[in-house]
Amino acid sequence: xxxxxxxxxxxxxxxxxxxxxxxxxxxxxxxxxxxxxxxxxxxxxxxxxxxxxxxxxxxxxxxxxxxxxxxxxxxxxxxxxxxxxxxxxxxxxxxxxxxxxxxxxxxxxxxxxxxxxxxxxxxxxxxxxxxxxxxxxxxxxxxxxxxxxxxxxxxxxxxxxxxxxxxxxxxxxxxxxxxxxxxxxxxxxxxxxxxxxxxxxxxxxxxxxxxxxxxxxxxxxxxxxxxxxxxxxxxxxxxxxxxxxxxxxxxxxxxxxxxxxxxxxxxxxxxxxxxxxxxxxxxxxxxxxxxxxxxxxxxxxxxxxxxxxxxxxxxxxxxxxxxxxxxxxxxxxxxxxxxxxxxxxxxxxxxxxxxxxxxxxxxxxxxxxxxxxxxxxxxxxxxxxxxxxxxxxxxxxxxxxxxxxxxxxxxxxxxxxxxxxxxxxxxxxxxxxxxxxxxxxxxxxxxxxxxxxxxxxxxxxxxxxxxxxxxxxxxxxxxxxxxxxxxxxxxxxxxxxxxxxxxxxxxxxxx
Numbered sequence: 001x002x003x004x005x006x007x008x009x010x011x012x013x014x015x016x017x018x019x020x021x022x023x024x025x026x027x028x029x030x031x032x033x034x035x036x037x038x039x040x041x042x043x044x045x046x047x048x049x050x051x052x053x054x055x056x057x058x059x060x061x062x063x064x065x066x067x068x069x070x071x072x073x074x075x076x077x078x079x080x081x082x083x084x085x086x087x088x089x090x091x092x093x094x095x096x097x098x099x100x101x102x103x104x105x106x107x108x109x110x111x112x113x114x115x116x117x118x119x120x121x122x123x124x125x126x127x128x129x130x131x132x133x134x135x136x137x138x139x140x141x142x143x144x145x146x147x148x149x150x151x152x153x154x155x156x157x158x159x160x161x162x163x164x165x166x167x168x169x170x171x172x173x174x175x176x177x178x179x180x181x182x183x184x185x186x187x188x189x190x191x192x193x194x195x196x197x198x199x200x201x202x203x204x205x206x207x208x209x210x211x212x213x214x215x216x217x218x219x220x221x222x223x224x225x226x227x228x229x230x231x232x233x234x235x236x237x238x239x240x241x242x243x244x245x246x247x248x249x250x251x252x253x254x255x256x257x258x259x260x261x262x263x264x265x266x267x268x269x270x271x272x273x274x275x276x277x278x279x280x281x282x283x284x285x286x287x288x289x290x291x292x293x294x295x296x297x298x299x300x301x302x303x304x305x306x307x308x309x310x311x312x313x314x315x316x317x318x319x320x321x322x323x324x325x326x327x328x329x330x331x332x333x334x335x336x337x338x339x340x341x342x343x344x345x346x347x348x349x350x351x352x353x354x355x356x357x358x359x360x361x362x363x364x365x366x367x368x369x370x371x372x373x374x375x376x377x378x379x380x381x382x383x384x385x386x387x388x389x390x391x392x393x394x395x396x397x398x399x400x401x402x403x404x405x406x407x408x409x410x411x412x413x414x415x416x417x418x419x420x421x422x423x424x425x426x427x428x429x430x431x432x433x434x435x436x437x438x439x440x441x442x443x444x445x446x447x448x449x450x451x452x453x454x455x456x457x458x459x460x461x462x463x464x465x466x467x468x469x470x471x472x473x474x475x476x477x478x479x480x481x482x483x484x485x486x487x488x489x490x491x492x493x494x495x496x497x498x499x500x501x502x503x504x505x506x507x508x509x510x511x
Contacts, residue, residue, distance in 0.1 A: 012439030115146020117428030184402030215368030233278030246388025323350030418448030
């Protein structure tokens with residue numbers, strides 16, 4: 001018997017140190033950690049103890065004898081990863097170093113952002129031995145969670161469970177939360193720096209990268225980032241409109257976000273009602289005329305950025321026909337996971353279903369065609385593909401933060417191990433760019449906090465001289481919004497109905 005890691009794995013590696021037989025890989029410190037699509041359990045050495053199950057924050061691990069039918073393909077995927085010769089045996093992972101400080105405290109730190117990275121930074125600060133940490137966590141929205149609330153697909157409810165861990169950290173002793181505070185408007189980095197030993201910016205990457213081709217600004221052409229924010233109810237995108245009246249949409253890009261938006265575009269209303277998708281998006285998608293999505297990759301399938309786990313999930317969507325051109329799959333790979341993905345693609349039958357998703361590879365868009373709105377995409381081979389909606393899903397980039405330097409080319413803040421300037425630090429995607437999933441930010445946060453504590457110990461962080469600005473509202477405000485959303489959800493038979501209008505949220509808080 002063995003345990004199996006399934007598609008909702010977030011890579012935070014909480015399971016690694018509790019395993020008594022070193023069967024979960026790649027572990028922190030191993031070559032593939034941080035780049036692997038997910039973690040894997042070696043069925044040859046697992047002793048079926050279940051210790052990993054208890055600590056997984058997203059319920060991604062289960063015993064093989066308890067697997068749901070939809071998760072059975074992950075047995076083969078877990079085994080495939082260990083097929084590479086260099087993965088046949090691993091030394092036990094090194095013990096994670098414990099951060100310790102001897103300089104008298106408290107250590108006061110402001111953390112900007114309440115997403116996974118902000119949560120991991122706060123958790124790491126609270127775990128520093130020898131000094132008490134006092135953390136002020138700030139978010140410009142009244143609803144904490146960041147990527148978990150506004151980036152994870154609404155039908156991936158297990159992945160959204162990571163938000164529970166974040167909330168626990170935000171409610172921990174020594175943590176003060178200030179919601180509805182826009183840094184650079186309501187308070188400056190300088191004011192935060194004056195009232196804390198250090199400031200850590202963990203604002204993520206919230207802009208989509210541009211295609212930089214003619215016609216990109218036509219109505220009907222959007223960034224997938226905006227579409228994700230729209231269907232997840234982000235206040236900045238909730239008011240956007242998307243033309244869903246044509247039968248075909250084209251998604252340019254083939255990462256997990258591309259698969260997410262394609263799946264949501266083709267999902268039935270019954271499936272969407274079981275999710276926490278924003279009400280306005282549910283209403284619009286229920287009336288959608290889109291029946292086909294073409295997912296376009298600019299390179300071959302061996303370079304596809306989507307994970308095997310996401311592809312497995314896509315193959316199990318009821319009523320969805322998947323296809324790929326056979327000539328696109330005339331490739332091979334020595335990487336066992338890539339080879340596994342290629343086999344999955346070769347197994348797509350292209351059933352004549354009402355809703356269809358077609359993978360196309362090796363096509364580079366050159367123009368979006370249309371006069372008053374998008375009507376087609378032209379590719380470098382001269383072909384044109386008619387579509388009334390085009391979503392670009394070619395990556396994320398960060399936004400400049402007032403008071404910090406910014407690298408426009410890379411879309412992130414220049415830094416060295418998280419250090420930006422004395423007392424100023426970054427963590428997460430704003431630090432390293434949009435790479436890795438939720439769990440990867442845990443180890444990025446540990447590196448930043450390690451640098452911060454080292455600077456604190458070296459006397460490079462002067463003691464605060466000012467009072468912490470009295471701005472924003474606390475977690476009690478979120479508790480009220482959260483309770484109302486869940487109540488509305490219960491009344492409608494849904495997990496929650498999000499309040500997406502900040503004015504509506506404030507009205508609730510003042511009632």
